[in-house]
Amino acid sequence: MPDTLERFSTMCVLIVDDNAANVALLKALLRDAGLNQVITETDPRRVFGLLPVVNPDLVLLDLQMPHVNGLELLGAITRFAAGSYLPVMVLTADTSADTRNQAFELGARDFLTKPLDIVEVVLRTANLLETRQLHQLLRSPPPTGQAATPSIPQPATGAHDQAEAAGQRVRTVLRDRSIVPFFQPVIDLTSMAMVGQEALARFPSPHPQGPAGWFSDAFASGMGSELEWLAVMNALPMLDTADHDTFLALNMSPATIELIPERNIFTPAICPRIVIELTEHVPIEDYSAIHRALSVLRSHGARLAADDLGSGYAGFRHLVALQPDVVKLDISLIRGIHRSRPQRALASALVAFAHDIAAEVIAEGVEEAAEVEVLRDMGIRWAQGYYLGMPAPAR
Numbered sequence: 001m002p003d004t005l006e007r008f009s010t011m012c013v014l015i016v017d018d019n020a021a022n023v024a025l026l027k028a029l030l031r032d033a034g035l036n037q038v039i040t041e042t043d044p045r046r047v048f049g050l051l052p053v054v055n056p057d058l059v060l061l062d063l064q065m066p067h068v069n070g071l072e073l074l075g076a077i078t079r080f081a082a083g084s085y086l087p088v089m090v091l092t093a094d095t096s097a098d099t100r101n102q103a104f105e106l107g108a109r110d111f112l113t114k115p116l117d118i119v120e121v122v123l124r125t126a127n128l129l130e131t132r133q134l135h136q137l138l139r140s141p142p143p144t145g146q147a148a149t150p151s152i153p154q155p156a157t158g159a160h161d162q163a164e165a166a167g168q169r170v171r172t173v174l175r176d177r178s179i180v181p182f183f184q185p186v187i188d189l190t191s192m193a194m195v196g197q198e199a200l201a202r203f204p205s206p207h208p209q210g211p212a213g214w215f216s217d218a219f220a221s222g223m224g225s226e227l228e229w230l231a232v233m234n235a236l237p238m239l240d241t242a243d244h245d246t247f248l249a250l251n252m253s254p255a256t257i258e259l260i261p262e263r264n265i266f267t268p269a270i271c272p273r274i275v276i277e278l279t280e281h282v283p284i285e286d287y288s289a290i291h292r293a294l295s296v297l298r299s300h301g302a303r304l305a306a307d308d309l310g311s312g313y314a315g316f317r318h319l320v321a322l323q324p325d326v327v328k329l330d331i332s333l334i335r336g337i338h339r340s341r342p343q344r345a346l347a348s349a350l351v352a353f354a355h356d357i358a359a360e361v362i363a364e365g366v367e368e369a370a371e372v373e374v375l376r377d378m379g380i381r382w383a384q385g386y387y388l389g390m391p392a393p394a395r
Helices: 020-032 044-054 070-081 097-105 118-139 159-176 211-220 224-235 287-299 316-322 341-356 369-377
Strands: 012-016 037-041 058-062 088-092 110-113 180-188 194-202 247-252 274-278 303-309 326-329 360-363
Touching (some): 012 020, 020 037, 110 118, 224 247, 274 287, 287 316
């Protein structure tokens, strides 16, 4: 995937794997994708002294190596980061849930099982480097004479005070119910007619990480599900004015979905027009709980969408366990798909799988006419993105 990582060319990636062939393949892959600084190490015992010298932006870490336990090494890398964001992507042939859970508990940011998919490695590397870049930008002091963004004051008295301030901002939004719903159309690429809309949340003041930052602060403060419920409640009135043959997609995390039975806000009449988009930013431990929470809604016609396919933790095992009605292909997979044969190959595999389980496919992040043509040729009917329609408040 040439040039995929070119915008991160000055960032450093450290590969730790005792298999020299694997190291050589990964190094060549990342350099071909645009990275200039790829450091490799086949002896895990040297990593402890290598970290302060290399100061990497991302570590690709094999867990099954001689001399040093991979999980212990992962813990050492996390301690070396000392609270800063140093992403580690685990690469292992161990597919057990126990190993995966231990890795995430010790600080891993992503987890890939061998044999590796080349496209997936590059796309996930791009995602982690982009997040690392954002963290570095946010931690950088403003230029001399320039004040920090006034909309969200950052207390200077430590992480605890910053967390308290973030929590207070969330409580104010909940009290004032001040989320403004925006809606982005989902378009049928054959007729170019709108078939649905995704509800997006907009807040009274900007956040350095965008709307997602507000939800991140809310979950860190124990108010994440309440903030998601407020976003849902503020968006639902759209159904009263939208065409009755269109759907409304609502974003919910696993924790919020599990609250659906007790909230009881979806009537049987509106269920056929509801799509619940599962926002999966952490691994799902209990798929059966998700199915139980949604069973009544789905029996009345509501649909479940698996979001961000092609990035994050979502993959084929996730699809099998989730059994979604709608599969959404992530922007990282769709952007520039007309120029990338590997992206088309991965998207085609996901489309074939979705068709086999009778799920509809939505391509996210469409920004060019050439992308639309490729998606049509691949048999993808529905799509959304700035080229097809910008998010906007309800009319």
